[in-house]
Amino acid sequence: MKPLRIAINGYGRIGRCLVRALFESGPRQLQLVAINEPAELKTIAHLTRYDSTFGRFSKPVDEVEDGLLIDGELVRVCGETNVSKLPWGELDIDVVLECSGTFSSRREAEQHLQAGAKRLIFSHPAESEDDVDATIVYGINHRELSGEERILSTGSCTTNCVVPVLDVLRHHLDIEAGMLNTIHSAMNDQPVIDAYHHTDLRKTRSAIQSIIPVDTGLARGIGRFFPCLLGRLESTAIRVPTVNVSAVNLTLTVAQHTDAATVNALIEQAAVQAGAVLGITEEPLASCDFLRDPRSGIVDAGQTRVANGHLVKLLVWFDNEWAYSNRMLDVCEHIQTLDDDIARALVNN
Numbered sequence: 001m002k003p004l005r006i007a008i009n010g011y012g013r014i015g016r017c018l019v020r021a022l023f024e025s026g027p028r029q030l031q032l033v034a035i036n037e038p039a040e041l042k043t044i045a046h047l048t049r050y051d052s053t054f055g056r057f058s059k060p061v062d063e064v065e066d067g068l069l070i071d072g073e074l075v076r077v078c079g080e081t082n083v084s085k086l087p088w089g090e091l092d093i094d095v096v097l098e099c100s101g102t103f104s105s106r107r108e109a110e111q112h113l114q115a116g117a118k119r120l121i122f123s124h125p126a127e128s129e130d131d132v133d134a135t136i137v138y139g140i141n142h143r144e145l146s147g148e149e150r151i152l153s154t155g156s157c158t159t160n161c162v163v164p165v166l167d168v169l170r171h172h173l174d175i176e177a178g179m180l181n182t183i184h185s186a187m188n189d190q191p192v193i194d195a196y197h198h199t200d201l202r203k204t205r206s207a208i209q210s211i212i213p214v215d216t217g218l219a220r221g222i223g224r225f226f227p228c229l230l231g232r233l234e235s236t237a238i239r240v241p242t243v244n245v246s247a248v249n250l251t252l253t254v255a256q257h258t259d260a261a262t263v264n265a266l267i268e269q270a271a272v273q274a275g276a277v278l279g280i281t282e283e284p285l286a287s288c289d290f291l292r293d294p295r296s297g298i299v300d301a302g303q304t305r306v307a308n309g310h311l312v313k314l315l316v317w318f319d320n321e322w323a324y325s326n327r328m329l330d331v332c333e334h335i336q337t338l339d340d341d342i343a344r345a346l347v348n349n
């Protein structure tokens with residue numbers, strides 16, 4: 001099997017988490033070939049070794065002439081902001097993981113393909129459905145990929161958290177309507193203290209001093225996924241002064257009469273089959289306990305409530321950085337098996 005050759009564009013929180021998840025989570029048929037990040041190599045190496053959220057990287061990281069040596073593997077580092085100059089063709093890149101957050105249209109993604117990459121995956125929802133060949137939530141629709149798709153998105157971390165839960169509830173309880181409130185850790189689009197940081201006035205406010213409501217397209221993103229829920233969901237989001245791990249408060253009205261024990265049992269049953277994407281815990285935990293949890297969403301069983309048999313409320317935890325990075329790698333690994341099948345079919349014909 002030929003490993004999938006990966007490049008990371010934008011080496012921030014998600015970019016660096018991808019590297020840790022790749023090197024620390026056991027063998028995968030994926031090879032990190034290049035990183036493109038406008039920061040200095042010295043700083044890139046430093047932030048690879050040390051991380052305020054995840055601690056020291058367990059693998060050795062050395063600076064070499066044009067890149068990093070991570071656990072003995074050479075990773076080319078470029079600092080190119082002109083996409084057409086990126087060496088994706090020369091490096092035979094199979095997939096660019098677009099984690100800069102600065103690109104989200106098909107036109108921009110195609111520039112990476114013109115630079116020689118075979119595919120691109122956005123680490124966030126694309127501008128519109130037309131901007132991608134597929135939006136994938138691993139564990140829910142990754143098997144629908146044919147291998148021919150060139151521009152993909154792995155949705156948002158929040159979509160990955162709630163879609164597996166909604167999938168269970170829509171099958172068993174028949175969702176009529178719902179409100180989703182994301183309680184999200186602070187992110188790099190907020191300043192540490194008040195600053196002219198953003199056109200969104202709330203994002204000019206200090207991330208460490210306040211609970212800050214922000215815009216979210218979560219309900220729209222889920223509607224793209226489950227057209228049967230289009231127009232039935234609404235979403236809000238607040239940022240809170242923690243650095244990682246978030247939660248979604250899911251409030252739904254359902255057609256079937258139910259109770260909290262039944263809802264938890266349905267999730268538990270589904271979690272057994274879902275593997276990495278869905279979990280449930282009965283322990284009385286706090287957000288820090290989910291740090292480095294690779295599951296996309298973990299239902300807090302003790303917080304499930306049902307009012308009047310039809311109004312259901314769940315709290316679902318997720319490590320917004322670690323779980324999402326692991327899902328991006330899962331999608332890459334799936335693409336690698338599709339490429340392998342296509343290559344084998346060509347040889348056999």
Ligand SMILES: NC(=O)c1ccc[n+]([C@@H]2O[C@H](COP(=O)([O-])OP(=O)(O)OC[C@H]3O[C@@H](n4cnc5c(N)ncnc54)[C@H](O)[C@@H]3O)[C@@H](O)[C@H]2O)c1
Nearest residue numbers: 010011012013014037099100101123124157188320321324
């Ligand atoms: N942080 C999360 O929890 C999370 C979870 C899921 C998805 N995402 C998405 O992933 C993307 C990145 O988020 P993040 O939190 O890692 O942001 P970040 O700000 O930590 O990282 C972005 C990096 O991209 C670099 N960059 C900027 N312009 C660039 C360019 N033209 N070419 C190459 N690199 C460039 C920046 O220097 C920075 O290091 C966003 O779209 C975000 O919505 C973030």
